[in-house]
Amino acid sequence: MKVLFALLKKDLLSELRSRETLVVLFSLSLLLSVILSLGIQSAYLRAGQVEALLPAALWVVFLMAATVSVSRSYDYEQANCALQGLLLAGTSPWKIYISKVVITSIIMLAGQCITLASLGILLNISLFSDLITLIIISFLVIIGYAALSSLLAAMTMTARLRDLLLPLILLPLLFPLFFSALELTADIVVDQNFDPGSVWLSLLIGLDLLYILFGINLYEFVVRE
Amino acid sequence: MTDSTLFTKTSKLANAVFLLAFILISYANYMIFMVVPNEKIMGPVQRIFYFHVGSAIACYCSFAIVLTASIVYLFTDYKKADLFGRAGAEVGFVFCTIVLLSGMIWGKAAWNTWFRWEPRLVSFLLLWLIALALNVIRIFGDSKNTARHAAVLGIIGAVTVPIVVFSIKLLPAVAQLHPEVVAKRGLKHPDFIKAMFIAMGGLVLFQFYLIWLRAKIAFLEEQQ
Numbered sequence: 001m002k003v004l005f006a007l008l009k010k011d012l013l014s015e016l017r018s019r020e021t022l023v024v025l026f027s028l029s030l031l032l033s034v035i036l037s038l039g040i041q042s043a044y045l046r047a048g049q050v051e052a053l054l055p056a057a058l059w060v061v062f063l064m065a066a067t068v069s070v071s072r073s074y075d076y077e078q079a080n081c082a083l084q085g086l087l088l089a090g091t092s093p094w095k096i097y098i099s100k101v102v103i104t105s106i107i108m109l110a111g112q113c114i115t116l117a118s119l120g121i122l123l124n125i126s127l128f129s130d131l132i133t134l135i136i137i138s139f140l141v142i143i144g145y146a147a148l149s150s151l152l153a154a155m156t157m158t159a160r161l162r163d164l165l166l167p168l169i170l171l172p173l174l175f176p177l178f179f180s181a182l183e184l185t186a187d188i189v190v191d192q193n194f195d196p197g198s199v200w201l202s203l204l205i206g207l208d209l210l211y212i213l214f215g216i217n218l219y220e221f222v223v224r225e
Numbered sequence: 226m227t228d229s230t231l232f233t234k235t236s237k238l239a240n241a242v243f244l245l246a247f248i249l250i251s252y253a254n255y256m257i258f259m260v261v262p263n264e265k266i267m268g269p270v271q272r273i274f275y276f277h278v279g280s281a282i283a284c285y286c287s288f289a290i291v292l293t294a295s296i297v298y299l300f301t302d303y304k305k306a307d308l309f310g311r312a313g314a315e316v317g318f319v320f321c322t323i324v325l326l327s328g329m330i331w332g333k334a335a336w337n338t339w340f341r342w343e344p345r346l347v348s349f350l351l352l353w354l355i356a357l358a359l360n361v362i363r364i365f366g367d368s369k370n371t372a373r374h375a376a377v378l379g380i381i382g383a384v385t386v387p388i389v390v391f392s393i394k395l396l397p398a399v400a401q402l403h404p405e406v407v408a409k410r411g412l413k414h415p416d417f418i419k420a421m422f423i424a425m426g427g428l429v430l431f432q433f434y435l436i437w438l439r440a441k442i443a444f445l446e447e448q449q
Contacts, residue, residue, distance in 0.1 A: 155374045160365060172385075175389055179393065199395055218381075225369075
């Protein structure tokens with residue numbers, strides 16, 4: 001546990017010092033929200049129709065912003081072979097992986113809050129009454145996203161087309177997570193009828209566990225030289 | 226990896242599989258175009274169904290081979306398993322493309338639309354994208370660790386396939402267009418069923434042969 005906390009501290013400090021992922025994620029979330037809102041506004045939809053588009057807008061902004069910024073978290077690991085150094089020092093690969101997942105989840109959740117606020121304001125949709133549920137669902141989706149993206153980002157960090165390759169291999173595998181996110185957000189925002197016993201929520205939690213299990217067991221094969 | 230005994234030992238079996246696949250596909254073609262009667266509503270265009278379903282089953286088998294080969298490669302470091310994983314991903318992609326294209330042609334003729342957001346259609350489009358991802362990592366991935374990375378992605382991709390297929394069925398289908406032929410026992414005429422299983426068997430065996438052949442080619446390429 002000591003090692004895990006030390007890794008968490010290292011990753012958090014590196015993020016806070018470089019601020020690369022944070023700045024890229026926040027700026028992209030805001031920028032994409034503005035662009036999508038502009039597009040939606042120009043269609044002159046009625047109030048109910050705009051709300052129906054919110055789940056798609058929310059998760060498209062998240063996927064785009066998160067996928068562009070997630071590979072940044074491995075930039076400083078690659079410099080001076082820091083990741084290999086950690087492995088040579090005897091650190092278990094799964095601990096490095098868990099640390100990455102936790103820090104990525106925290107950063108992504110902060111980015112999602114920015115997207116929720118900006119889309120709510122720009123599309124004139126009040127999300128206050130459902131905010132807690134939306135953040136909980138977002139957190140569950142983000143855990144799954146972070147679990148899979150941390151594993152695959154480690155795979156692409158040394159590839160020639162690193163930043164282009166990650167979305168190509170990551171996004172197709174995220175479809176089940178994306179379906180759950182869309183359906184649950186629509187239940188909350190559009191139908192105002194969120195059911196905690198929903199099959200989509202069970203699928204989402206199941207996917208989170210599956211992806212974490214994959215990561216813990218397969219991360220070693222990805223980072224081993 | 227210079228030992229070619231696996232391919233020399235299995236070459237007779239592979240040739241027998243190819244011969245059987247050739248006979249079955251030829252007989253299936255004879256049945257489809259000469260024996261099976263026209264379907265009442267769709268007419269002659271329904272005959273594309275036999276290739277469409279057979280290719281879909283072959284595609285699923287390819288994903289199963291990718292999963293098995295990836296697990297074997299990662300946990301035993303058996304180099305030839307990687308060749309079969311690579312071959313499975315490529316052949317699976319080809320069969321997935323055939324399913325998508327034949328489905329679109331059939332859909333245009335039967336429903337007057339190339340594509341519709343219907344669960345079964347969407348799931349195969351997504352499988353096609355997953356198959357594409359499995360091949361992309363081998364082309365553009367880290368050249369030193371391609372085999373290991375492709376095996377990891379192969380496991381995740383192959384496990385995602387059934388999740389996609391089943392989760393998409395939970396989506397509310399605005400209009401359920403795709404026929405549930407087998408589940409709802411849609412084929413009444415015995416020749417329909419006979420032709421379907423012969424075409425399916427032929428295409429699955431042909432897919433096994435193609436995977437073996439592609440793995441052998443990849444092996445010979447690495448020898449050079």
